[in-house]
Amino acid sequence: MSLLLRGGLVVTQDAERRIFKGDVLIEDGRIAAVGKIDEGGDEVIDCTGCAVIPGLINTHNHVANTLMRGLADDLPLEKMLEKTFAIDAHMTRRDVQSGALLGCVEMLKNGITSFVDLFYWEDEVARAARESGIRAFLAWVILDQEYTTQKGSPLKNAETFIRKVKGEDRVTPMAGVQGVYVCSEETYLATKDMSEREGVAMHTHLSETREEVHNHQRKHGLRPVEWLDKIGFLSNKLLAAHCVWVTLNEIRTLSSRGVKVSHCPVSNMKLASGGYAPVPEMLDEKVAVSLGTDSPVSNNGLDLFSDMKVCSLMHKASRWDASVMPAQKIFDLCTVDAARCLGRDDLGSVEVGKTADLAVVDFREPHTTPFYLENVLSQLVYSVRGSDVKVTIVGGDVLVRNGKVTSVNENDAVARAQTATIELLEGS
Ligand SMILES: [Zn+2]
Secondary structure: OEEEEEEEEEEOOOOOOOEEEEEEEEEOOEEEEEEOOOOOOOEEEEOOOEEEEEOEEEEEEOHHHHHHOOOOOOOOHHHHHHHHHHHHOOOOHHHHHHHHHHHHHHHHHOOEEEEEEEEOOHHHHHHHHHHHOOEEEEEEEEOOHHHOOOOOOHHHHHHHHHHHHOOOOOEEEEEEEOOOOOOOHHHHHHHHHHHHHHOOOEEEEEOOOHHHHHHHHHHHOOOHHHHHHHOOOOOOOEEEEEOOOOOHHHHHHHHHHOOEEEEOHHHHHHOOOOOOOOHHHHHHOOOOEEEOOOOOOOOOOOOHHHHHHHHHHHHHHHHOOOOOOOHHHHHHHOOHHHHHHOOOOOOOOOOOOOEOOEEEEEOOOHHHOOOOOOOHHHHHHHOOOHHHEEEEEEOOEEEEEOOEEOOOOHHHHHHHHHHHHHHHHHHO
C-alpha cells in the first residue's frame, strides 16, 4: 500500500532544514521518497496550497484530564490540584478511557502524531491510543504509597503495565514519577532500577514551582535537581517536564547527565508558576528540549501550533529580545528535538527511511495568506492554528482526512466525554 502526497511545500526538518515544493511517497509505513516523484501511489492526496510537515510531538500530557478542561481555571497549581483531585477520586476506568480518547482525537486533528502521558491507569489511555491510532509514550505514575489513590503498589502497577505493553509498535511504555513532593529517595531509586531492568525510559515532573523547590531545599538542603543527582537518579533515560526553577548549575547537571526536558510554557504561565523556564540557557548548554502542552486543565487545549507561538513570545517578552527563540528553533522543539528527547531518531523529520508520521497543513485561509517558501516556517509557528491541519498520518495510516478523524467516530468520542464529565460533576 503506497500513499503519495502530491505538490505540497515540504518542510523536511532534515539537517539542512530544507523546504521545497515537491512530493512525499509513503510505502509500508515509511517515507520511501521525497522530492519530484513521477510515479503515482495507490492513493494520491493533493497537497496544493499546503505544507507537508513532520507530525508534531507533544512531550508532556495527562490526556484523560480533558474531562476536567475548564474546571479549575485562574488558580495556582496547589489550588488547581485540590480541585481536580476531588473530581479525580470519582473517575472510573471508563472515564479515563473516554477522556483519553477525546484528547487523542483532539491531538490528531491538530497534527500531533506522538504524545507522552503521565497518569495512573495508563492501560486505559493505551486502549484509547490504539483505538485512535496515535503514537503514545505512556508513563504509569509512581509515587509513595502514602500519597497514592492507586489500588496496590504504584511501582508494581507500573511494572505490570510496562511488561504487558512492551514491544507494541505504537504504544511505548515508560516509568513515571510524580515529583519530589510525593516521592522519597527509595521511590526514585526503585523506579530507576525497574526502568533499567525493563529497558524503558522515565518521565517525571521537575522543579515546576518555586514552592516545590523551596520546600525541598528546606527539607533536604538541596534543590531538586541537585538532590536527584546526589541520589543517582538522573540519567539520559529521563524526560523531565517543566524545569522552570533551575539554576545555571542545575542546567549544567541536566546536560552532563543527558536529561531531556519537556518545556510547558502555556501551563507554566497559566498556573503563574513564576518566572520563565530558562530554555535559551538550556539550549546553550546542549540540553535536549521539547514542547509539552501539559494537562488540558492547565492549558486548556492540546494544540501545539498555539503553544509554539506562546513559547516564542513568552521568551521574547521576558528577555526584551525579539531574536530569542526564533521560529526555526521553536519548530525544532516539536519535531526533531522532541524525537531526540524520546530517543526516536526515526521520527521528527520528512526524510527517506523515516517512519511516516506526517501532517498536511492547509495554507489557503485568510490568516495564513500570503505564503511562499521563505515564510512557510514562520507561518507554521506564528499564524497556523491546529484547525488548519487537513491530513494527519501516523505510521503511514491516514488518521485525519479533510480535517476529520477517520479512525474513530469523532462525534461519538465527543458525546461520550461530554456525558462522562456531566455524570462526574453530578456525582462528586
Ligand atoms: Zn504535568
